[in-house]
Amino acid sequence: MPILGSTWMLKWKITELTEQLFEWVSVFTAENQGAISVWVGPQPMVILLRPDYIKALLESNIVLTKGTEYEIMKNWLGLGLLLSTGDKWRNRRKLLTPAFHFSILNSFVSIYDKEAQIFIQQIGKYAGTKEIFDIFPFIKRCALDIICETSMGTKINAQTNHNHPYVKGVRRMNVLSFMYSRMPWMWIKPIWYASGYGGEYDRTLKLVTDFTRKVIEERKKEFLEKQRKISESTESSHENGISMPTKSNSRKSAFLDLLLSVQEEGLLTDEDIREEVDTFMFEGHDTTSSGMGWTLWCLAHHPKHQERVIQELDEVFGDSERPCTPDDLKELKYLENCIKEAMRLFPPVPMYTRLMEQDFECNDITIPKGATVFVSPMVVHRSISLWQKCQGYHPENFSEEFNLQRHPFAYIPFSAGPRNCIGQKFALMEEKTVLSWFFRHFKVEAELPMMENYPLLQVITVPSRGFPVKIIRRK
Ligand code: HEM
Structure with missing residues (x-):
């Protein structure tokens, strides 16, 4: 919607908003989607979900x-x-x-x-x-x-x-x-x-x-x-x-x-x-x-x-x-x-962003100039496909053995x-x-x-x- 973008869909109470965001993201990650986009007011936001996309973004010396x-x-x-x-x-x-x-x-x-x-x-x-x-x-x-x-x-x-x-x-x-x-x-x-x-x-x-x-x-x-x-x-x-x-x-x-x-x-x-x-x-x-x-x-x-x-x-x-x-x-x-x-x-x-000052080739997708890209550690850190022991609290996730097995951008x-x-x-x-x-x-x-x-x-x-x-x- 003009001015509001997708924000009208967002829950007002911060606890409900948090739950809502988790729900959305878990649906998309389960589908193995690499990125999703949302409009916050007049700003297009791209949320990267997969570590291969996140790696391409964070390692860039241009963005x-x-x-x-x-x-x-x-x-x-x-x-x-x-x-x-x-x-x-x-x-x-x-x-x-x-x-x-x-x-x-x-x-x-x-x-x-x-x-x-x-x-x-x-x-x-x-x-x-x-x-x-x-x-x-x-x-x-x-x-x-x-x-x-x-x-x-x-x-x-x-x-x-x-x-x-x-x-x-x-x-x-x-x-x-x-x-x-x-x-x-x-x-x-x-x-x-x-x-x-x-x-x-x-x-x-x-x-x-x-x-x-x-x-x-x-x-x-x-x-x-x-x-x-x-x-x-x-x-x-x-x-x-x-x-x-x-x-x-x-x-x-x-x-x-x-x-x-x-x-x-x-x-x-x-x-x-x-x-x-x-x-x-x-x-x-x-x-x-x-x-x-x-x-x-x-x-x-x-x-x-x-x-x-x-x-x-x-x-x-x-x-x-x-x-x-x-x-x-x-x-x-x-x-x-x-x-x-x-x-x-x-x-x-819980998240950090980059502003696209020019079109950016992020692996197989092009993120357009003007978009803000979001990376959320909370999302990748809770992705079942990336963690041996994903549900619950397991310090052994950081044993040497598990550290080596993990995608390096699964923990950020x-x-x-x-x-x-x-x-x-x-x-x-x-x-x-x-x-x-x-x-x-x-x-x-x-x-x-x-x-x-x-x-x-x-x-x-x-x-x-x-x-x-x-x-x-x-x-
Ligand atoms: C558990 C503690 C901390 C966490 C999880 C954390 C996390 C982060 C993250 C995610 C960024 C990147 C933000 C972005 O890209 O927008 C960042 C940048 C930064 N952090 Fe931390 N931080 C922590 C503690 C600290 C401490 C103790 C200091 C200083 C004493 C610090 C100083 C900075 C600075 C100056 C930057 C900007 C670096 C740059 O852009 O070159 N942080 N931090």
């Missing part, structure tokens, strides 16, 4: 532009790494890749560890009470503290200060952005503002970006001061013949510091830095909270797998309360498989190809650290059946019922 669903995000994230395209994206990706080098990620483990310990203190009051509580807000605040400290070098203590305006602001930005992208009529500016959401969005955007700008400004002052002192002492030590630490190895490894050092080479403006820091803030905490939350949810319903996780942790840590190190993380293979399997059933980013929670997730190692290390602390101290149980908690397909996959669990202290 790099994101679809319009992120449009509203541009006010916040600007043309940072997530949303830029063409040469700007290529240059940024090259500049930022070293920020995710394993030595930097290893230096973040102590931050994950510290915040994980605060997390277990925060939830500790529920252990032994047999009370069912929603653990999701606790996980989100922990992930937010981690991303703030790693990307900005700033502590906002969201775990202990729930009403921090920045914490509330980031939450609200995500809700309003999702609302905007789902309702095409909101794309008409007068309606967006008449609804009241437009004004609220603008105020929240200002609050959130002003916060980042202020942090950058303060950090920059400190950074320049530190650089000045280093060069002064280098000069004086040269005079005395003593060798001093160089700029790079004396730097504290927050992403922001790395960006500031790149700025010194004249490659980034203050606003470029703000965009990237906000991009990490946006991409880097709701995703990992969703991943950790669904893993706990799955393990709460699968005590045998939970026992194996605990056994593995006991082998690595024994009874000790010592911090978790990068070497420990390498040992936690079963926990990693449990996290990966939770991301199979409930991928934190972090996307793949040139625009894959730059933070995937960061994410897995963070999740393993936090969950290791959780299971060193607690067991988890749930009463609500696992599949009655629907994954709502928002920008991030969130549970329809939160994560209502009971935790029991192990020691």
